[in-house]
Amino acid sequence: MNAYVGTPTSRVDGRAKVTGTAKYAGEFPADGLVHGFVVEATIPCGRIARLDTSAALNVNGVLDVLTHANRPPLADNDEAWKDEVAPEKGSPFRPLYDDTIKFNGQPIALVVAEDWETAKFAATLVRVEYEPSGFATDLEGERGSAAETDEPPKPRGDAAAALARAAVRHEADYVIPTEHHNPMELFATTAVWDGGGKLTVYDKTQGVQNVHKFLCGVFDKKPSDIRVISPYVGGAFGSGLRPQHQVVLATLAALALKRSVRVVLTRQQMYGLGYRPMTIERVGLGAKSDGTLEAVTHEAIAVTSRYEDFARNDTGWAEQLYSSPNSRFSHKLVHLDVSTPCDMRAPGAASGVCALECAMDELAVALKIDPIDLRLNCYSDRDQSENLPYTSKQLRECYARGAEAFGWSRRNPAPRSMHDGNELVGWGMATGVWEALQMPVAVRIVLTSNGHAEVSCAASDIGTGTYTIVAQVAADALGLPIENISVRLADSTLPQAPVEGGSWMAASSAHAVLAAAEDVRKELLSLAGKMPGSPLADAELADTVLIDGSIARAADNSRAVSIADAMRHGNIERIAKEKVNQFDEDKKHARNTHSAVFAEVKIDEQLGVIRVTRIVSAVAAGRILNTKTGRSQIMGGVVWGIGMALHEETVMDHRFGRIMNANIAEYHIPVNADVHDIDVIFVDEPDAHINKLGVKGLGEIGIVGVPAAIANAVYHATGKRIRRFPITLDKLLG
Numbered sequence: 001m002n003a004y005v006g007t008p009t010s011r012v013d014g015r016a017k018v019t020g021t022a023k024y025a026g027e028f029p030a031d032g033l034v035h036g037f038v039v040e041a042t043i044p045c046g047r048i049a050r051l052d053t054s055a056a057l058n059v060n061g062v063l064d065v066l067t068h069a070n071r072p073p074l075a076d077n078d079e080a081w082k083d084e085v086a087p088e089k090g091s092p093f094r095p096l097y098d099d100t101i102k103f104n105g106q107p108i109a110l111v112v113a114e115d116w117e118t119a120k121f122a123a124t125l126v127r128v129e130y131e132p133s134g135f136a137t138d139l140e141g142e143r144g145s146a147a148e149t150d151e152p153p154k155p156r157g158d159a160a161a162a163l164a165r166a167a168v169r170h171e172a173d174y175v176i177p178t179e180h181h182n183p184m185e186l187f188a189t190t191a192v193w194d195g196g197g198k199l200t201v202y203d204k205t206q207g208v209q210n211v212h213k214f215l216c217g218v219f220d221k222k223p224s225d226i227r228v229i230s231p232y233v234g235g236a237f238g239s240g241l242r243p244q245h246q247v248v249l250a251t252l253a254a255l256a257l258k259r260s261v262r263v264v265l266t267r268q269q270m271y272g273l274g275y276r277p278m279t280i281e282r283v284g285l286g287a288k289s290d291g292t293l294e295a296v297t298h299e300a301i302a303v304t305s306r307y308e309d310f311a312r313n314d315t316g317w318a319e320q321l322y323s324s325p326n327s328r329f330s331h332k333l334v335h336l337d338v339s340t341p342c343d344m345r346a347p348g349a350a351s352g353v354c355a356l357e358c359a360m361d362e363l364a365v366a367l368k369i370d371p372i373d374l375r376l377n378c379y380s381d382r383d384q385s386e387n388l389p390y391t392s393k394q395l396r397e398c399y400a401r402g403a404e405a406f407g408w409s410r411r412n413p414a415p416r417s418m419h420d421g422n423e424l425v426g427w428g429m430a431t432g433v434w435e436a437l438q439m440p441v442a443v444r445i446v447l448t449s450n451g452h453a454e455v456s457c458a459a460s461d462i463g464t465g466t467y468t469i470v471a472q473v474a475a476d477a478l479g480l481p482i483e484n485i486s487v488r489l490a491d492s493t494l495p496q497a498p499v500e501g502g503s504w505m506a507a508s509s510a511h512a513v514l515a516a517a518e519d520v521r522k523e524l525l526s527l528a529g530k531m532p533g534s535p536l537a538d539a540e541l542a543d544t545v546l547i548d549g550s551i552a553r554a555a556d557n558s559r560a561v562s563i564a565d566a567m568r569h570g571n572i573e574r575i576a577k578e579k580v581n582q583f584d585e586d587k588k589h590a591r592n593t594h595s596a597v598f599a600e601v602k603i604d605e606q607l608g609v610i611r612v613t614r615i616v617s618a619v620a621a622g623r624i625l626n627t628k629t630g631r632s633q634i635m636g637g638v639v640w641g642i643g644m645a646l647h648e649e650t651v652m653d654h655r656f657g658r659i660m661n662a663n664i665a666e667y668h669i670p671v672n673a674d675v676h677d678i679d680v681i682f683v684d685e686p687d688a689h690i691n692k693l694g695v696k697g698l699g700e701i702g703i704v705g706v707p708a709a710i711a712n713a714v715y716h717a718t719g720k721r722i723r724r725f726p727i728t729l730d731k732l733l734g
């Protein structure tokens with residue numbers, strides 16, 4: 001039955017990707033295609049007093065310059081601009097809507113020309129006069145204005161009092177800077193004018209139906225007027241969850257000019273989109289001298305824009321991990337003159353758990369106990385905020401397997417005690433946690449009598465491997481070789497799917513495939529059962545399987561009818577079934593994935609150079625559908641964790657409210673030379689509650705815990721505790 005699920009199946013789209021036949025949003029051709037280049041505001045707050053486009057319009061090849069003053073109509077109400085992942089509170093940004101400037105880098109004009117270079121040149125000739133207003137962009141400077149948002153997890157006991165009287169106490173601020181996603185593929189849209197007002201929009205997005213509904217609202221179009229397609233995404237990591245402004249601009253220009261328009265943002269312009277918000281994470285931990293927790297407090301202060309409240313759960317993760325009779329959490333926002341932050345891999349957890357896990361390490365040092373022992377002392381078998389058991393939680397096993405593979409027992413706990421030649425060696429560890437979510441997803445299977453099946457769904461594959469796991473699950477469920485399965489994704493006309501994010505798509509799409517495949521089998525049984533002398537004459541659906549191109553009795557696969565025979569007998573060429581995944585909104589269990597991360601760093605103390613020489617990540621995430629793509633996914637998260645620990649930081653000049661390092665030369669990300677040994681261990685975690693296959697999802701868990709494990713290793717190597725990320729050599733030498 002499971003020829004493919006659980007195996008290291010290679011990506012079914014691998015060949016298309018490495019041969020370049022896989023097309024991305026900015027690559028689709030169109031007759032008479034023209035190109036738009038975005039002009040951006042250079043002040044963070046105020047209004048446009050005058051916009052002079054005449055010099056740009058005089059350039060040969062320039063067709064138009066769209067601004068708030070001459071654009072076609074755009075919706076005038078927030079509802080139309082709210083996409084499925086927009087923050088509840090606030091008023092979404094509307095590109096080229098009016099003369100207001102809300103953030104530095106805001107698009108204020110689109111130059112459209114016959115070719116991209118001309119548009120880019122002419123954009124430099126657009127003259128803007130501003131009426132600037134006072135502004136603030138510095139989170140730490142504006143910390144005093146932080147105000148509580150939403151509802152954090154319920155407090156338990158009296159955390160402040162318990163913290164005050166704890167035998168051993170640790171309290172500190174950890175600062176996570178603003179970070180940008182920097183996917184390899186630039187944000188791009190090719191809006192193809194199909195005549196008569198209809199558009200086919202090739203867009204880089206994590207959700208084609210989200211963009212489709214959004215465009216229909218913003219441009220007051222019928223659903224049939226616009227089709228959104230995004231077959232491949234070169235990384236997005238959350239930056240493509242909400243419709244980005246280039247899709248509005250390309251669509252606007254196509255409607256204005258009645259021709260096909262492409263808008264590709266530059267790397268610099270990508271920094272005008274969303275980002276991981278800077279946060280100040282204040283964590284307090286109180287323990288008894290025996291090393292059990294008495295109190296956990298965690299307050300996050302995060303940046304958001306003036307126009308939307310973006311907030312994620314940074315602080316509640318201790319409720320999943322560490323048993324404590326008293327706890328208090330809060331999430332506060334500071335409104336600044338910047339664009340709205342957005343989700344970025346493991347939003348909330350990547351930052352909040354980083355702080356929590358550094359604090360746990362500091363507490364272990366204060367208690368003079370091993371950091372794993374501290375975590376085992378307060379291991380929680382329940383989600384304390386809801387007081388629920390887990391569908392499954394093999395975190396203990398993660399600690400054990402990870403420690404074993406890493407060689408943790410050989411660690412000398414004293415800081416500065418381990419060396420390799422001239423380098424100090426540090427070993428640190430941390431816990432990771434994320435949610436195991438599911439969403440309604442519909443899948444259509446069309447089985448043809450030649451034993452081929454097309455499986456389709458509007459979900460995107462953002463590089464995580466959706467094409468492959470959908471093909472694997474379908475091949476197993478239909479009893480066909482994987483070569484006979486073709487998967488179509490990311491077209492807004494396909495069966496409904498939410499944005500691909502939150503680590504929910506693997507479990508959701510896999511179970512939609514199973515549900516649709518069951519309907520296919522049902523129809524095959526009704527055909528096969530009616531054949532004269534059928535070996536399936538009185539078979540119940542539950543007693544049948546699809547295997548080797550046939551429908552067979554589960555108990556005896558030799559009693560079978562081939563798909564071809566059954567369909568020929570029924571005189572049909574194809575069976576088409578569409579189904580939504582069924583999942584139980586089980587309120588009796590908490591659902592999470594977990595990990596234990598172990599890091600080794602080697603540090604040249606004279607130079608301050610830190611190398612992350614080894615990472616072991618032991619992950620418990622239910623059944624792993626594909627051990628090859630799954631391992632890649634975790635490795636990617638680990639590499640990003642190295643970036644978060646040591647490299648990544650968006651730097652703003654607060655005198656101008658402008659990002660200073662909007663490029664990947666000065667915004668540092670890990671390169672191959674920064675990445676050494678990464679060992680990914682999948683801990684066996686059977687889960688009978690979460691869904692039929694016991695799948696939880698791997699999209700985000702890979703990054704969580706990694707930065708803290710590295711920071712803790714840096715402390716162990718040097719005796720220096722750096723609480724302001726990234727840990728750069730100046731901080732180590734300072």
Ligand code: MOS
Pocket residue numbers: 206236237238239241343344345346347500501502503
């Ligand atoms: Mo993810 S940050 O939900 O793409």
